[in-house]
Amino acid sequence: MYSYFKGEITEITSNHITCEVAGVGYLIKVPNPYAFPLNSxxxxxxxxxxxxxxxxxxxxxxxxxxxxxxxxxxxxxLGPKGALAILASTTPQEMVIAIENAEAxxxxxxxxxxxxxxxxxxxxxxxxxxxxxxxSALDPRIEETGLALKxxxxxxxxxxxxxKKLKLEPNTTLSDAVKMALKLLKN
Numbered sequence: 001m002y003s004y005f006k007g008e009i010t011e012i013t014s015n016h017i018t019c020e021v022a023g024v025g026y027l028i029k030v031p032n033p034y035a036f037p038l039n040s041x042x043x044x045x046x047x048x049x050x051x052x053x054x055x056x057x058x059x060x061x062x063x064x065x066x067x068x069x070x071x072x073x074x075x076x077x078l079g080p081k082g083a084l085a086i087l088a089s090t091t092p093q094e095m096v097i098a099i100e101n102a103e104a105x106x107x108x109x110x111x112x113x114x115x116x117x118x119x120x121x122x123x124x125x126x127x128x129x130x131x132x133x134x135x136s137a138l139d140p141r142i143e144e145t146g147l148a149l150k151x152x153x154x155x156x157x158x159x160x161x162x163x164k165k166l167k168l169e170p171n172t173t174l175s176d177a178v179k180m181a182l183k184l185l186k187n
């Protein structure tokens with residue numbers, strides 16, 4: 001089983017990306033292909049999905065997205081295509097809030113998910129997902145700051161430590177957040 005690929009994004013289509021790792025191009029289905037910058041080196045967190053007639057890779061920008069995907073496909077009646085549709089339009093944190101508040105209408109707005117399946121998602125996943133220990137759980141700017149630091153060459157452990165210390169005001173821009181993180185890294 002694969003956990004992640006570090007490589008260059010060489011192709012982007014409407015439903016997948018190609019990530020080249022050591023001269024091999026992996027076709028990876030993703031919720032938001034254009035979130036991956038073309039011709040750049042990235043880490044893609046993957047789920048290796050094996051079924052009777054296919055072996056597929058599903059990729060995500062964060063571990064939280066991958067975890068949410070894996071929990072969603074464990075729901076009876078919801079496959080990878082439906083799980084990708086959900087993750088294409090929402091964050092794992094928003095999904096958890098909807099599950100914990102039993103908001104069936106939240107899920108029925110996604111293609112292929114009716115009232116019955118929405119209720120099944122809530123029934124199966126209520127109390128089983130929690131991304132509150134993730135630094136990006138409260139503020140998406142923190143996750144974006146982490147991605148910016150990664151592109152500057154900082155290690156995952158350095159990024160994780162600085163993101164825990166980062167306190168953002170409501171009017172703090174992403175640019176300011178990155179500057180603050182860089183100052184914390186220098187100390």
